[in-house]
Amino acid sequence: MDEDQAELGDGRPWQELWPQAAELCPILEDLGLASYEARVLIALARAGEATAAQLGELSGISRPNVYAPLESLEAKGLAERRTGKVARWGAPPMADIIGRLQATQEQRLKDQLSRVETLAGEAARRFAAGLAADAPRTGNAHVQFAVDDIQLGLFYERLITEATTEVLVCNRGPYPGEMIVSPEVIDALARGVKARALYRSAELEGEQAEALRRTAEAYQDAGVEARIVDDLPLVAAIFDGRFVLLGLPDPADPDALSVTDLMVDHPAFAAWCKAAFEQLWASAKPYRPRASGQISRSSSKESSSAI
Numbered sequence: 001m002d003e004d005q006a007e008l009g010d011g012r013p014w015q016e017l018w019p020q021a022a023e024l025c026p027i028l029e030d031l032g033l034a035s036y037e038a039r040v041l042i043a044l045a046r047a048g049e050a051t052a053a054q055l056g057e058l059s060g061i062s063r064p065n066v067y068a069p070l071e072s073l074e075a076k077g078l079a080e081r082r083t084g085k086v087a088r089w090g091a092p093p094m095a096d097i098i099g100r101l102q103a104t105q106e107q108r109l110k111d112q113l114s115r116v117e118t119l120a121g122e123a124a125r126r127f128a129a130g131l132a133a134d135a136p137r138t139g140n141a142h143v144q145f146a147v148d149d150i151q152l153g154l155f156y157e158r159l160i161t162e163a164t165t166e167v168l169v170c171n172r173g174p175y176p177g178e179m180i181v182s183p184e185v186i187d188a189l190a191r192g193v194k195a196r197a198l199y200r201s202a203e204l205e206g207e208q209a210e211a212l213r214r215t216a217e218a219y220q221d222a223g224v225e226a227r228i229v230d231d232l233p234l235v236a237a238i239f240d241g242r243f244v245l246l247g248l249p250d251p252a253d254p255d256a257l258s259v260t261d262l263m264v265d266h267p268a269f270a271a272w273c274k275a276a277f278e279q280l281w282a283s284a285k286p287y288r289p290r291a292s293g294q295i296s297r298s299s300s301k302e303s304s305s306a307i
C-alpha cells in the first residue's frame with residue numbers, strides 16, 4: 001500500500017469508512033448512474049482527489065475496470081481529470097453533482113413525456129382513421145359526421161390531398177388549437193390546384209388576430225386568392241365541386257367552440273354551396289397585407305389550418 005493510499009483510508013473501502021455509502025449507492029443508480037459509476041463517484045466525492053488506483057481500491061472495483069466509469073463520469077461532468085506527474089481525479093462540489101444528476105433525469109423525463117405524447121397522438125389518429133373508414137353512414141350514404149377534431153383533420157387532409165382542380169374555403173372562427181400553415185394545402189397549390197378563401201374582416205383586425213393574419217398571408221404568398229367580408233354564417237370548404245366540409249355552430253351561441261362537423265359527398269349540394277360562395281366572393285373586397293398596423297381593403301386537428 002503506497003503513502004497516498006494510507007492517507008486516504010488506511011486501505012479500508014468506503015463501505016466501512018462511510019456507512020452511508022451502502023444507502024447512497026442505490027439512490028445514485030435511481031438517478032441514472034450505473035452501479036460502478038455510483039461506487040466510483042462516492043469514493044471520489046469522499047476522497048476529494050485521488051488516482052485511479054486509489055479509487056479502485058476505495059470503491060472495491062479492480063483497477064482495470066475503474067477507468068471506464070471514471071471516463072463516463074467525466075463525460076457527464078461529474079468527475080474532473082487533473083494532470084500531473086501521476087494523473088489524479090477530482091469531483092465538482094456536491095451541490096453541482098446533485099444538480100447535474102437532477103437536471104439529467106428531468107430532461108430524460110421530458111423526453112419520455114414528449115415521446116408518450118407523440119405516440120398517444122399517433123394512436124388517436126390511427127384509431128380515428130379506422131373509425132372513419134368503418135363508421136356507418138349517418139342519415140344517408142352521402143354524409144359522414146366527424147366525431148372529434150382529429151377525425152375532422154383526417155377528413156380535411158384526405159380531401160385536400162386528393163383535390164385536383166379547385167378548393168373554396170369560408171373561414172370563420174373560433175379556431176381550435178394553434179393556427180398553422182397546412183403543408184397539404186401548399187402541396188396542392190404546387191401541383192396546380194386553385195384555391196380561394198374568404199375571411200371575416202373583424203377576425204383579421206386587432207393584435208389578437210396576428211396568428212390568423214400571418215397564416216392568411218403565408219397562403220397568399222403560396223398562391224391562394226383571399227378576400228374579406230363582414231360576416232360568414234358558416235365555416236365550409238368545397239373540394240373539386242363535389243365534397244363539402246361543413247361546420248354547423250350552435251344556433252344559440254354561433255361563436256362557441258362546440259361545432260357539428262360533417263363531410264358531404266354530394267355534387268348537387270356542393271354546387272349549391274359553390275353558388276353561395278361565388279355570391280359572397282363577388283361582394284367581397286380583396287385582402288391585402290396590412291399597412292401601418294391596419295388591414296388594407298381594396299375597392300375594386302388540435303390545430304387550425306384555415307386558408
